[in-house]
Structure formats: structure tokens, C-alpha cells
Amino acid sequence: MKMIRAFIRPEKEQEVVLALEGAGFPSLTKMPVFGRGKQKGLQVGPVHYDELPKMLIMMVVNDGDVTKVVNLMMDKSRTGFVGDGKIFVSPVETTYTVRTGEAVL
Amino acid sequence: MKEITAIIRRDKLPETKKVLEDLGFPSLTIQSVDGRGKQKGMVCDNDLDPDMPEKFCTSVKLTPTPSTYALEHTLPKVALFVPKRMLTMVVPDDLVTKIVKSIMSVNQTGKTGDGKIFVSPVEGALRVRTAETGGEAIA
Numbered sequence: 062m063k064m065i066r067a068f069i070r071p072e073k074e075q076e077v078v079l080a081l082e083g084a085g086f087p088s089l090t091k092m093p094v095f096g097r098g099k100q101k102g103l104q105v106g107p108v109h110y111d112e113l114p115k116m117l118i119m120m121v122v123n124d125g126d127v128t129k130v131v132n133l134m135m136d137k138s139r140t141g142f143v144g145d146g147k148i149f150v151s152p153v154e155t156t157y158t159v160r161t162g163e164a165v166l
Numbered sequence: 167m168k169e170i171t172a173i174i175r176r177d178k179l180p181e182t183k184k185v186l187e188d189l190g191f192p193s194l195t196i197q198s199v200d201g202r203g204k205q206k207g208m209v210c211d212n213d214l215d216p217d218m219p220e221k222f223c224t225s226v227k228l229t230p231t232p233s234t235y236a237l238e239h240t241l242p243k244v245a246l247f248v249p250k251r252m253l254t255m256v257v258p259d260d261l262v263t264k265i266v267k268s269i270m271s272v273n274q275t276g277k278t279g280d281g282k283i284f285v286s287p288v289e290g291a292l293r294v295r296t297a298e299t300g301g302e303a304i305a
Contacts, residue, residue, distance in 0.1 A: 156284050
């Protein structure tokens with residue numbers, strides 16, 4: 062299993078979630094975060110924004126589905142401008158469902 | 167070292183903290199998150215989640231008459247989310263099972279929405295104050 066953490070534009074969140082739901086991945090956790098990238102924030106005229114609001118979408122999927130989910134997220138959250146975000150994939154060894162106590166995703 | 171990420175109900179947080187304290191693991195990070203699982207954030211009448219915002223409950227409770235069916239299909243689709251608490255802690259390898267078991271024992275209600283626990287590997291840890299690394303940093 063892999064954990065996918067995607068930092069995307071907050072306004073694209075709804076679109077990404079509905080696309081994932083349509084592809085059969087309804088389970089996810091989201092949280093609002095603030096961050097910056099290579100460009101060190103955003104310069105609008107004289108005003109400099111050091112940290113920009115992003116939405117962090119976290120989900121755990123089976124190894125075989127990682128490419129599909131990542132491609133879907135990239136398609137839906139891309140605008141072509143700086144600040145579209147990053148996606149990180151990291152390993153997860155075990156997943157437990159609290160209600161049943163079973164070690165299945 | 168392993169990282170345990172547990173996504174649990176909001177009202178179970180004090181009990182979970184208590185049980186972890188009793189085990190000797192008081193250190194953890196808590197975050198407020200919104201999430202959903204297989205049920206897509208919806209709940210049935212018989213297992214209404216008290217954490218669910220009021221407007222979400224009513225939208226699910228609509229009785230399926232032809233007019234509400236038509237109404238639901240003309241409304242723009244929105245994704246529903248349930249507020250949850252996410253706990254993150256880094257623990258030694260040999261205690262993972264024990265901690266997971268105790269988190270599960272206090273959080274089981276038998277209804278959907280009890281949450282998930284993820285266990286993933288961590289390569290290293292470092293205590294900022296003393297620059298200790300590895301096992302001593304999380305002890």
C-alpha cells in the first residue's frame with residue numbers, strides 16, 4: 062500500500078475529489094495547509110506573499126492503483142501556472158479498520 | 167521506527183490520549199481534518215454521526231419521491247466530508263502492535279466512521295533540543 066499526499070490549489074479540491082469518486086476512490090482525508098515552493102511564495106506588485114494556502118489531500122491506495130490516482134489528480138489540478146502543487150508517494154506497511162479491527166484497506 | 171497515523175472520531179480523542187498515556191506514550195501530534203471513507207461521507211438515519219454538520223444530515227434524509235429525485239439530480243454535486251481528528255506518533259518497532267490494539271479498543275463503536283490506522287516506516291528521528299538521533303530521540 063502507498064500513501065499519496067497531494068498539495069493542490071484549494072479551488073481545485075472539489076473537482077479532484079469528484080473525479081476520484083468517479084474512478085472508484087471515494088476515501089480520502091483533506092486538510093488546509095500553508096506552504097511555499099521554489100518560487101518562495103508570490104510577488105504581486107509591491108506585496109510579497111511568503112506562504113500560500115493549499116489543500117492537502119491524503120489517501121492510502123493499493124500499489125497497483127497509485128499511477129491511476131496520481132495521473133487523475135494531476136489531470137484535474139493542473140492549470141499550467143506556477144503553484145499547481147506537488148504529489149508525494151510514500152510506503153505504508155499496514156492499514157487497520159478500527160470498526161472491525163481487521164488489517165485490510 | 168514506525169509512524170502511526172490514526173484518523174478517529176472527534177469525541178474519542180480524550181479517551182485515546184488517556185490510554186496512550188497509560189501505555190507510556192504521551193507524545194503525539196493532533197490535527198483537525200475532514201475526511202470520508204467508502205460511504206462517501208454519507209450516513210444512514212440509523213447511524214447518524216453526531217459530528218456531522220446539520221446541513222449534511224438533512225440533505226441525506228430526503229425521502230426518495232420523484233420530485234426529490236429530480237431535485238437531487240439537478241443540484242450541482244458536492245462532496246461530503248466528516249470532521250475527524252488525525253493523530254500522528256512515531257514509536258519503536260516492537261510497540262506498534264500494542265499501541266494499535268489499544269487505540270482500536272477505545273475507538274470501536276461498531277458503526278461506520280470509526281476511522282483508519284496506517285502504519286508506515288520512518289527512516290530517522292532527531293530531537294531538536296539535544297540533536298540526539300535514532301531511538302533516543304523518540305524515547
